[in-house]
Amino acid sequence: MKWIKTHxxxxxxxxxxxxxxxxxxFAYPYHLMRREQMNLFVYDWDYIRQTYxxxxxxxxxxxxxxxxxxxxxxxxxxxxxxxxxxxxxxxxRICRHFLKEWPSLGIAALFFIWSFLRETGNLYIxxxxxxxxAYLSLILLALQCRKxxxxxxxxxxxxxxxxxxxxxxxxxxYGKAWGVPRLNYxxxxxxxxxxxxxxxxxxxxxxxxxLRMEESSYCLNLAHAMKGDLGSTMLNYAQNHHxxxxxxxxxxxxxxxxxxxxxxxxxxxxxxxxxxxxxxSLQASPKHTGARFLVRLARVNLISGEDAAAQxxxxxxxxxxxYRKWALSMMPGRQDEAVRAELAAAHARLARTDFVHHSNKxxxxxxxxxxxxxxxxxxxxYLLCLDLMVYDLEQFMQDYEPYMVPGRLYQEAILxxxxxxxxxxxxxxxxxxxxxxxxxxxxxxxxxxxRYWNTYWAYYMDALMRENQ
Amino acid sequence: MRTLRQIWIAIPxxxxxxxxxxxxxxxxxxxxxxxxxxxxxxxxxxxxANIAPLNFRYAMKDIRGAKTTFTLGxxxxxxxGTEVEWRLGAWKAFLAxxxxxxxxxxxxxxxxxxxxxxxxSFYVSExxxxxxxxxxxxxxxxxxxxxxxxxxxxVENFDETTxxxxxxxxxxxxxxxxxxxxxxxYSLYYIRGPKGGSILNKDGKLRKLTxxxxxMLSGTVYGELHPSGRFGVFSTNIILPSFHAMPGGRMExxxxxxxxxxxxxxxxxxxxxxxxxxxxxxETFPCFSADGKSVYWCVADSLLVPxxxxxxxxxxxxxxxxxxxxxxxxxxxxxxxxQAHQASACHPKASPDGRWLLFTVADYGTFPLFHTESTLNLxxxxxxxxxxxxxxxxxxxxxxxxxxxxxxxxVFASKRGDGTYGKPYFCHLDADGRTTKPFVLPQKSSxxxxxxxxxxxxPDLGSSSTGMTIRDAARMFKxxxxxxxxxx
Numbered sequence: 001m002k003w004i005k006t007h008x009x010x011x012x013x014x015x016x017x018x019x020x021x022x023x024x025x026f027a028y029p030y031h032l033m034r035r036e037q038m039n040l041f042v043y044d045w046d047y048i049r050q051t052y053x054x055x056x057x058x059x060x061x062x063x064x065x066x067x068x069x070x071x072x073x074x075x076x077x078x079x080x081x082x083x084x085x086x087x088x089x090x091x092x093r094i095c096r097h098f099l100k101e102w103p104s105l106g107i108a109a110l111f112f113i114w115s116f117l118r119e120t121g122n123l124y125i126x127x128x129x130x131x132x133x134a135y136l137s138l139i140l141l142a143l144q145c146r147k148x149x150x151x152x153x154x155x156x157x158x159x160x161x162x163x164x165x166x167x168x169x170x171x172x173x174y175g176k177a178w179g180v181p182r183l184n185y186x187x188x189x190x191x192x193x194x195x196x197x198x199x200x201x202x203x204x205x206x207x208x209x210x211l212r213m214e215e216s217s218y219c220l221n222l223a224h225a226m227k228g229d230l231g232s233t234m235l236n237y238a239q240n241h242h243x244x245x246x247x248x249x250x251x252x253x254x255x256x257x258x259x260x261x262x263x264x265x266x267x268x269x270x271x272x273x274x275x276x277x278x279x280x281s282l283q284a285s286p287k288h289t290g291a292r293f294l295v296r297l298a299r300v301n302l303i304s305g306e307d308a309a310a311q312x313x314x315x316x317x318x319x320x321x322x323y324r325k326w327a328l329s330m331m332p333g334r335q336d337e338a339v340r341a342e343l344a345a346a347h348a349r350l351a352r353t354d355f356v357h358h359s360n361k362x363x364x365x366x367x368x369x370x371x372x373x374x375x376x377x378x379x380x381x382y383l384l385c386l387d388l389m390v391y392d393l394e395q396f397m398q399d400y401e402p403y404m405v406p407g408r409l410y411q412e413a414i415l416x417x418x419x420x421x422x423x424x425x426x427x428x429x430x431x432x433x434x435x436x437x438x439x440x441x442x443x444x445x446x447x448x449x450x451r452y453w454n455t456y457w458a459y460y461m462d463a464l465m466r467e468n469q
Numbered sequence: 470m471r472t473l474r475q476i477w478i479a480i481p482x483x484x485x486x487x488x489x490x491x492x493x494x495x496x497x498x499x500x501x502x503x504x505x506x507x508x509x510x511x512x513x514x515x516x517x518a519n520i521a522p523l524n525f526r527y528a529m530k531d532i533r534g535a536k537t538t539f540t541l542g543x544x545x546x547x548x549x550g551t552e553v554e555w556r557l558g559a560w561k562a563f564l565a566x567x568x569x570x571x572x573x574x575x576x577x578x579x580x581x582x583x584x585x586x587x588x589x590s591f592y593v594s595e596x597x598x599x600x601x602x603x604x605x606x607x608x609x610x611x612x613x614x615x616x617x618x619x620x621x622x623x624v625e626n627f628d629e630t631t632x633x634x635x636x637x638x639x640x641x642x643x644x645x646x647x648x649x650x651x652x653x654x655y656s657l658y659y660i661r662g663p664k665g666g667s668i669l670n671k672d673g674k675l676r677k678l679t680x681x682x683x684x685m686l687s688g689t690v691y692g693e694l695h696p697s698g699r700f701g702v703f704s705t706n707i708i709l710p711s712f713h714a715m716p717g718g719r720m721e722x723x724x725x726x727x728x729x730x731x732x733x734x735x736x737x738x739x740x741x742x743x744x745x746x747x748x749x750x751x752e753t754f755p756c757f758s759a760d761g762k763s764v765y766w767c768v769a770d771s772l773l774v775p776x777x778x779x780x781x782x783x784x785x786x787x788x789x790x791x792x793x794x795x796x797x798x799x800x801x802x803x804x805x806x807x808q809a810h811q812a813s814a815c816h817p818k819a820s821p822d823g824r825w826l827l828f829t830v831a832d833y834g835t836f837p838l839f840h841t842e843s844t845l846n847l848x849x850x851x852x853x854x855x856x857x858x859x860x861x862x863x864x865x866x867x868x869x870x871x872x873x874x875x876x877x878x879x880v881f882a883s884k885r886g887d888g889t890y891g892k893p894y895f896c897h898l899d900a901d902g903r904t905t906k907p908f909v910l911p912q913k914s915s916x917x918x919x920x921x922x923x924x925x926x927x928p929d930l931g932s933s934s935t936g937m938t939i940r941d942a943a944r945m946f947k948x949x950x951x952x953x954x955x956x957x
Binding site for chain 1: 608609610612613614615616709710711712713714715716717718719720721723775778886887888889890914916917919920922923
């Protein structure tokens, strides 16, 4: 007990450190990864000189330097836990100049919790934690002066130095004075991060619990389209009509939606929308230089054959710690056979007929892509699902080719269309590859529709019922 | 404890060295020809004597021991290293009496272990260029914006000041700083948004105007200021940004309606004339002739857009301008026919000496920023002869040009090279309309364009500084607007 009493400060710091680390590592794992994607630290003296000048240069420099390590698992939560614990420790040391142990500990705990909550803020960047810690350290330094008159003089001098090197410890977007963790939002951020990394299995695994958010359904749709089973799974989770299939890049969308919009279009082969989505996202990143979007821009331009533009982005990424190897492997003239084949396959998917659109005509865009590459299965799946989600069975039947794209929902839609045409029959079932199990399930559906909530019949019937109401 | 501290210091230092080492990524995006590739390409260019140092780097892999010697008559200066960056004073001293002479540059380096040498020159023109350049710095999205700024750069050195930026305008969009007759004390720019307005700088006195009146399509967009200081001619446009399905086309921005209008700054009225605001025609990009007695603009038949966008082609037309009342004559002459050329004209700008009209020609439409075929065309206003300036055309779009006050230089925004980011290029024009190889705006760092992720939008030359600062912008943003009414 006595030992605890004498080491209560260290114990509290240890608990705080572990709690913070555990929270960011296990409960809020994508928050810091996303932050890294919005940041870029370039190892080039000239770039550093250009970027980190003016008031607050040191705060920006250290913040960006540390954030690059959030790319790695474990390291990000470790750094944040260290920074927050340091804030608590410095506040405690400051308070001990004026107060006894327990009140000092209480104030330090409050500062720690406040800094922790700020860290969980949506757009928050590490710079502001670093700057807060640095200002507190300067105060502590001023308090080290022996003579009473030296303290205010040192405080003024150090604060002036702080203003020049650190800048303000708050910012209206990126350094808000208050934050609250949003666990569900972190899950959507996680889907976004894994979508950008093309970890389709992980996206599907992470979506076991339906978040019932448009962005999460969008990511899941894309993962299933890439796995080739969108036509079977789409109604297993929440959809907002056709809107959760493909997003447009528009001033009416949130920055997050605009950022996500490029993911699907990139995979489908529309490099123009993918590029604009990436540039729009770059604009929204704190320094307009998010690494994730520079990677996307490099890929878009390599696939489009715009090597000079790609080189510009690759040159920047080539001066980073964690993207250097990738950038070098993608640099025109240095690509290996596998990279060249990957780019050629993506290039083959590009549209070969031009038209002008506002990215809000997904059907025309998909048809245009399919005209260039009829084997573009993700595009085919998206087209068929789009037809289904807007209840357009006539278009669906025109777009559908038997045996080309498997999908439970497609078979269910065909059965509705055949029954509307009055052409139900074994031979036509065989033509469309409709299995007996599907026809039997339709019988069961009419007896107990609630049990078959994830069928196209339920989706279609719901629309009919609403229309009749 | 001491060892621990040493480790903490050593880690970032080691990482910095790791990151900063090597020249693996030194490939040129749009480098020069020749055995030694330099970027920016300043080989065989013509420059004004008052330009800032032409800093460049050797954009090659595995290059070592570079030595570059600049020779002018008896004088020579040698700079060592792969990044050839002058001190401003040394450059100015070197070029002190260089006007009308050729500077030869000899360079040697070791590339891939082999000695390589190169030799080129640049000509220092006797014609000075206007010393101030304004531009908007923006990401090439054009649909959305965040943290936009309008800058003024002294092209004689590397000083850059902010005229207006997002920090003082509630992150509003802003655009188009244009000088009137290349005068620093006569110019205009826009701050958009609910608290925005047109900031008119006349004789150094700033006014915040609402250049809009009932019946107009929109507030004013493109335009130019009249030499008298009393009028401005503008277009009003309904602008729609869109995407091309094919990747090379990138973005397309088109008008679904546009008219012309004249602003009378002395009487705060908008003069809207029906013959330049026809619903079946789209009128845009107006500019004054050098003497202010004519107006040039672009006009096209209105079509169904975007479906028929590829058929939208703008003629270049001219009409007299009545300087007593601000009226554009109803007698409109076509000076360049879209039908005859099967192409579309935009951004006409008359040279200050009245001799030339420079405009951009693209296959169609009104926004050639991503049209790789877009080419600057030069019209001789004495003969009416038009010549496409193919000799200075880049591999991507060239547009948004502006004249120097002596009519011997013009600057234009070119996306040559990376195709995405517009950069200001300067081009010399002699009395007979002959051009020389353009060169990009020099920067203090030879690697600036490698890292820059913003477009230099609407570069506009001024013979003196506007004197406007961000403090002025903040003050104007808070001020209430002067209203304009419809002229009787």
